[in-house]
Amino acid sequence: MPVSKRAKKVSLTKVKKKAPSAGRSQYVDKLRQGVEARPNLFVVEIDEHSRPTQFKALRTSLPGDSALFLGKQTLMKVALGDARRTS
Numbered sequence: 001m002p003v004s005k006r007a008k009k010v011s012l013t014k015v016k017k018k019a020p021s022a023g024r025s026q027y028v029d030k031l032r033q034g035v036e037a038r039p040n041l042f043v044v045e046i047d048e049h050s051r052p053t054q055f056k057a058l059r060t061s062l063p064g065d066s067a068l069f070l071g072k073q074t075l076m077k078v079a080l081g082d083a084r085r086t087s
Helices: 022-037 054-061 073-080
Strands: none
Touching: 022 073
């Protein structure tokens, strides 16, 4: 019987990191353009149990020319710049 490939152990030192996907890069670019186009920026933390009605209330309370960007914290740090590393 041939040995299963799943039984192979892969050393973590040989695993290469993946390149960021094109979708993430486009999102970061879109967020940076949105920040440059608007004079004010508000960062709001929303927990994972938020309901769609809460998002709807947030959208309706914003002025007409504003934009709402949703993303993970690490992706926002990349787009806006981590305060500890860059400004």
